[in-house]
Amino acid sequence: MILAEAIEVTRRYGDVIALDNVSLQVAEGELVGLLGPNGAGKTTLASLITGVRRPDQGRVTLCGGDPRDPRTRKALGVTPQETGLPATLRVGEVVDFVAAHYPDPVPRAELLDQFGIADLAKRQTGGLSGGQKRRLAIALAFVGRPRVVVLDEPTTGLDVQSRRGLWDAIKAYHAGGGTVLLSSHYLEEIEALADRVVVLGHGRVLADDTVTAVRGMVGVRRVSFALAGEPPALPGVVAVERHEDRTHLLTPDSDALVRALVASDVDFRDLEVAPTSLEEAFLAITKEPATAAA
Numbered sequence: 001m002i003l004a005e006a007i008e009v010t011r012r013y014g015d016v017i018a019l020d021n022v023s024l025q026v027a028e029g030e031l032v033g034l035l036g037p038n039g040a041g042k043t044t045l046a047s048l049i050t051g052v053r054r055p056d057q058g059r060v061t062l063c064g065g066d067p068r069d070p071r072t073r074k075a076l077g078v079t080p081q082e083t084g085l086p087a088t089l090r091v092g093e094v095v096d097f098v099a100a101h102y103p104d105p106v107p108r109a110e111l112l113d114q115f116g117i118a119d120l121a122k123r124q125t126g127g128l129s130g131g132q133k134r135r136l137a138i139a140l141a142f143v144g145r146p147r148v149v150v151l152d153e154p155t156t157g158l159d160v161q162s163r164r165g166l167w168d169a170i171k172a173y174h175a176g177g178g179t180v181l182l183s184s185h186y187l188e189e190i191e192a193l194a195d196r197v198v199v200l201g202h203g204r205v206l207a208d209d210t211v212t213a214v215r216g217m218v219g220v221r222r223v224s225f226a227l228a229g230e231p232p233a234l235p236g237v238v239a240v241e242r243h244e245d246r247t248h249l250l251t252p253d254s255d256a257l258v259r260a261l262v263a264s265d266v267d268f269r270d271l272e273v274a275p276t277s278l279e280e281a282f283l284a285i286t287k288e289p290a291t292a293a294a
């Protein structure tokens with residue numbers, strides 16, 4: 001069964017097109033990563049699927065129903081990008097308050113233990129660190145034993161240990177049959193958790209494939225050197241940029257490119273090989289539709 005679906009969805013904010021004809025299906029039991037640079041449209045897509053916003057065009061369904069209908073949303077757990085917790089309530093009280101909305105909630109102690117915050121139960125949320133608040137906000141998404149959870153950049157701002165603890169909790173939920181849509185800037189987070197990744201850029205779906213396939217697409221490196229004149233034709237180049245006398249070549253296989261460059265016998269200087277940022281890799285994908293469609 002399809003638990004979350006966007007069908008040719010467009011959403012604008014004034015002149016900004018945040019989502020441009022986006023389609024996405026998340027089947028029951030899947031853990032799908034939504035990857036994209038700042039402003040790609042991840043939060044907007046999450047807000048449509050969770051019923052917080054409405055699309056301008058297209059249709060969104062959640063568990064086969066309208067995500068704006070509270071009955072549909074009973075099966076949903078959400079952690080938005082920013083959360084406000086009532087500062088004077090204790091952690092345990094917040095959990096009990098949210099749990100009271102569900103027929104069969106996870107017991108408080110079990111939930112806090114799963115998310116590594118059992119020792120915080122008696123603390124007021126106003127006194128928690130940013131990372132502790134974040135862990136509580138994520139735990140709250142799971143309290144009602146949801147069929148599907150939508151987590152928007154859940155681990156941003158967490159230290160490595162807390163991040164890994166959360167990954168384990170999300171994995172455990174998924175292993176028990178839970179369905180997850182999780183957005184992230186971090187490739188390693190998506191790699192650690194997701195089977196499938198949807199890459200968003202400029203409001204469009206640039207790729208929807210297995211993590212391995214997309215890793216190949218965004219695992220692009222930048223080979224740059226100084227050269228008078230045009231560079232020779234070289235294998236595996238997905239984008240070429242020239243800035244003054246420097247040539248920058250983006251490629252998924254920098255070793256093969258450097259070998260070919262040396263063999264071509266051109267008079268280059270100051271060779272550098274560097275990883276590209278995800279954002280650069282996305283730009284390379286956008287420029288090269290053949291690669292993006294792979």
Ligand SMILES: Nc1ncnc2c1ncn2[C@@H]1O[C@H](COP(=O)(O)OP(=O)(O)OP(=O)(O)O)[C@@H](O)[C@H]1O
Pocket residue numbers: 013014016017018036037038039040041042043044045081185
């Ligand atoms: N309430 C709003 N009003 C105006 N523009 C908005 C609003 N919300 C989002 N946008 C714009 O829509 C585009 C998509 O934003 P969105 O927050 O969905 O992206 P994102 O992928 O979640 O980004 P980030 O990783 O930075 O959170 C951006 O250009 C953003 O500036």
